[in-house]
Amino acid sequence: MEKISFDKIGDRLIFYVTPLAIFIIVFFYFLFFNDYLFFYQENISLFVYSGDYLHQAFIRPGGLLDYIGSFFVQFFFNPVYGSIIISAILTLIVIVGISINKQLSPNSSLSLFLVLIPVCLLILLHINFNWMLRNNIGFLLTMIYFLFSIASSKRLHFMIVLFFFPLFYYVAGSFAWLFMGMLLIYCFAYKNGSFRFYYPVILLILGFVSFMLSKELIFLRPADELLLFPFSLKDNFTHPDILFILIGYLIFFPLLEKIFSNLKIKTKYSWIISLSAVMITLVLTIVQLSQLYNPNLRKLFKLEKLVYAQNWKEVIKYQEHNQLGNIVAQYYYDLALSEEDQLCDRMFFGRQDYSTKAIIIPWDSQAGVNNISRGVYFFYAVGLINEAHRWAYESMVAQGYRPENLKLLIKTDLINGHYKMSEKYLEILQKTLHYRNWAKKYKQMLNRPDLVQTDPELGAKMKLMTGKDFSISIKNPVTNLPLLLEGNPGNKKAFEYLMAWFLLEKNLQGLVNEIGRIKNISYSRIPRHIEEALLIYNISTRRMPDIGTLKISQETIDRYNQYQTLIDPYTRTIPSGKKELMKRSRDTYWFYFEFR
Amino acid sequence: MIDLQSSISTFMGLNSSETESYHSWSSNSRWLIFSSKREDGLTARLYIAYIGTSAQIGKPFLLPQRNPVLYDKLLTTYNRPEFITGKIKLGPRDFARAAGKPAIKAIEATEPVDTGTSGPHIR
Numbered sequence: 001m002e003k004i005s006f007d008k009i010g011d012r013l014i015f016y017v018t019p020l021a022i023f024i025i026v027f028f029y030f031l032f033f034n035d036y037l038f039f040y041q042e043n044i045s046l047f048v049y050s051g052d053y054l055h056q057a058f059i060r061p062g063g064l065l066d067y068i069g070s071f072f073v074q075f076f077f078n079p080v081y082g083s084i085i086i087s088a089i090l091t092l093i094v095i096v097g098i099s100i101n102k103q104l105s106p107n108s109s110l111s112l113f114l115v116l117i118p119v120c121l122l123i124l125l126h127i128n129f130n131w132m133l134r135n136n137i138g139f140l141l142t143m144i145y146f147l148f149s150i151a152s153s154k155r156l157h158f159m160i161v162l163f164f165f166p167l168f169y170y171v172a173g174s175f176a177w178l179f180m181g182m183l184l185i186y187c188f189a190y191k192n193g194s195f196r197f198y199y200p201v202i203l204l205i206l207g208f209v210s211f212m213l214s215k216e217l218i219f220l221r222p223a224d225e226l227l228l229f230p231f232s233l234k235d236n237f238t239h240p241d242i243l244f245i246l247i248g249y250l251i252f253f254p255l256l257e258k259i260f261s262n263l264k265i266k267t268k269y270s271w272i273i274s275l276s277a278v279m280i281t282l283v284l285t286i287v288q289l290s291q292l293y294n295p296n297l298r299k300l301f302k303l304e305k306l307v308y309a310q311n312w313k314e315v316i317k318y319q320e321h322n323q324l325g326n327i328v329a330q331y332y333y334d335l336a337l338s339e340e341d342q343l344c345d346r347m348f349f350g351r352q353d354y355s356t357k358a359i360i361i362p363w364d365s366q367a368g369v370n371n372i373s374r375g376v377y378f379f380y381a382v383g384l385i386n387e388a389h390r391w392a393y394e395s396m397v398a399q400g401y402r403p404e405n406l407k408l409l410i411k412t413d414l415i416n417g418h419y420k421m422s423e424k425y426l427e428i429l430q431k432t433l434h435y436r437n438w439a440k441k442y443k444q445m446l447n448r449p450d451l452v453q454t455d456p457e458l459g460a461k462m463k464l465m466t467g468k469d470f471s472i473s474i475k476n477p478v479t480n481l482p483l484l485l486e487g488n489p490g491n492k493k494a495f496e497y498l499m500a501w502f503l504l505e506k507n508l509q510g511l512v513n514e515i516g517r518i519k520n521i522s523y524s525r526i527p528r529h530i531e532e533a534l535l536i537y538n539i540s541t542r543r544m545p546d547i548g549t550l551k552i553s554q555e556t557i558d559r560y561n562q563y564q565t566l567i568d569p570y571t572r573t574i575p576s577g578k579k580e581l582m583k584r585s586r587d588t589y590w591f592y593f594e595f596r
Numbered sequence: 597m598i599d600l601q602s603s604i605s606t607f608m609g610l611n612s613s614e615t616e617s618y619h620s621w622s623s624n625s626r627w628l629i630f631s632s633k634r635e636d637g638l639t640a641r642l643y644i645a646y647i648g649t650s651a652q653i654g655k656p657f658l659l660p661q662r663n664p665v666l667y668d669k670l671l672t673t674y675n676r677p678e679f680i681t682g683k684i685k686l687g688p689r690d691f692a693r694a695a696g697k698p699a700i701k702a703i704e705a706t707e708p709v710d711t712g713t714s715g716p717h718i719r
Binding site for chain 1: 635636637638639668669671688689691692696
């Protein structure tokens with residue numbers, strides 16, 4: 001191979017400055033626009049410093065790549081670290097790509113442009129928060145191995161490359177097939193004589209033998225997993241077309257290099273053309289990013305981050321300010337209100353677009369697997385601790401170890417006095433980088449029911465638990481609430497969730513039938529939205545249910561009278577001139593009842 | 597345990613207060629293996645007990661493992677133990693092949709399938 005020699009300062013500048021520029025651009029993009037992916041990915045994986053966890057990496061092709069990816073993802077708890085890691089990997093891909101260029105087409109003016117394309121495609125793929133870091137590392141490893149493959153034209157060197165192909169498959173999984181494609185194209189495009197065909201045949205045989213040995217003898221895993229891992233048929237990529245373009249592009253990368261190297265461009269214009277191509281690629285990427293970028297997704301994950309931190313006041317503030325239309329955001333809002341004992345006082349200050357579905361996430365075959373991990377919070381909030389444990393356990397079985405499912409398993413087992421189980425989960429969290437201190441705190445509570453009872457969170461949940469056993473209904477989850485209240489009439493959270501359910505259903509009779517339970521709970525006044533509903537009931541039926549000494553306040557009656565003045569009494573619509581005024585009434589149950 | 601001659605049932609002292617199920621007798625009717633959640637209340641482990649007469653029931657012991665602390669960290673559960681008298685002729689490949697065969701159609705569950713460790717859903 002001819003060694004590269006840059007004649008122009010412009011060329012040198014581009015080739016040395018570009019990786020640095022890529023690092024800086026990618027770093028700031030991920031830090032300021034795509035930072036939610038760090039929170040998401042860090043919370044769907046858990047790197048455990050244990051032999052058992054490492055062992056899992058050895059039992060399938062691609063497992064080690066997954067292990068390496070998880071290792072780096074543990075640092076995603078800090079977006080700065082996360083941005084540095086992703087930027088570094090993408091920059092390394094650029095550097096390796098430039099090195100491949102030096103080998104394949106040392107004098108091509110457009111080689112930098114060719115290298116930039118896969119990096120831009122990878123950045124675009126990160127728009128999908130399920131695009132895992134391990135995939136980037138897989139592409140990087142593939143390019144490094146390809147660079148090693150073409151580093152020497154000696155026959156022995158190439159035989160070594162082929163010899164180590166099964167090992168590469170073991171480490172990188174399905175990325176080995178990408179490497180195979182690149183090397184096959186390289187052989188056809190660059191090798192001469194009979195080796196042009198011998199090498200591909202040997203490589204294909206090695207690939208087939210590696211796959212068959214893995215399937216039938218070594219790993220005994222399903223064919224699709226051996227062919228695709230770390231990808232899978234279940235992967236839900238929002239833009240699979242970008243992935244296919246990237247894979248196809250890399251396979252034909254050696255051929256493109258050859259084609260572009262044959263283009264004769266006058267030397268004095270070469271660096272201008274190169275710079276222009278790079279700039280156009282970057283601009284197109286930025287345009288694509290701006291089109292695909294969804295700011296509401298960022299807001300949703302920020303809200304979820306606040307929920308995981310149990311910063312309930314901020315959750316309420318954030319949702320009331322942003323009014324997110326997502327069902328999960330509204331579910332979290334209701335949850336935060338419940339944790340702050342404000343559910344029936346404030347729930348209509350935020351959007352309620354999904355009726356009762358944002359109160360309890362239904363568990364059925366149509367529910368996404370993420371709903372299992374999210375749905376658990378309702379049960380934990382109202383004190384159905386065994387059901388919360390079950391959902392957390394199902395989440396662990398279906399989704400693997402996650403910080404949140406393990407935390408909930410630990411808390412629910414501590415509440416139930418299942419210290420041995422709690423200890424097992426604590427042992428796992430103790431072997432992590434980011435959650436070991438959390439585990440230390442809860443480990444002190446093992447076999448210490450007095451500490452569990454006095455803990456502000458766990459003690460409060462214990463007080464919500466029922467004294468009577470009953471069968472949980474999954475099909476009709478609201479029916480659990482009256483049963484829970486039978487066993488613990490003072491459970492305010494269960495009562496307010498029950499009332500919220502009837503409010504959202506616009507089921508005033510159901511609300512009135514159950515409102516009597518309010519006497520068992522120490523209320524000094526009727527919660528605002530319940531009061532608003534009772535007023536409608538009272539006006540329409542001239543009846544009032546027994547709620548003890550509590551009464552509808554004059555302030556609520558005044559607000560209702562004011563509300564009525566905004567509505568046409570005959571058509572029950574809002575006159576166009578009063579729509580601005582009506583905005584003030586959107587936080588009332590009356591508005592929800594009539595117009596939602 | 598029921599005495600078949602007198603039909604009188606007696607409580608077996610080997611039971612605990614936690615969920616226990618799927619007992620299996622040895623071929624000479626002297627040994628009993630069963631699953632029990634007595635250790636931690638959630639994960640089932642296998643216990644073996646010697647049965648002399650209804651009055652002579654040995655203390656059940658946990659199925660031994662090469663690694664004595666295995667159970668302390670194992671989160672998976674045991675189910676349906678059986679005594680065997682011969683060598684196991686099936687290998688991992690046989691299991692892999694069986695797993696790859698078409699599934700036997702079961703009755704459609706109307707509620708989520710339990711993973712087998714959470715016990716009856718009584719709250």
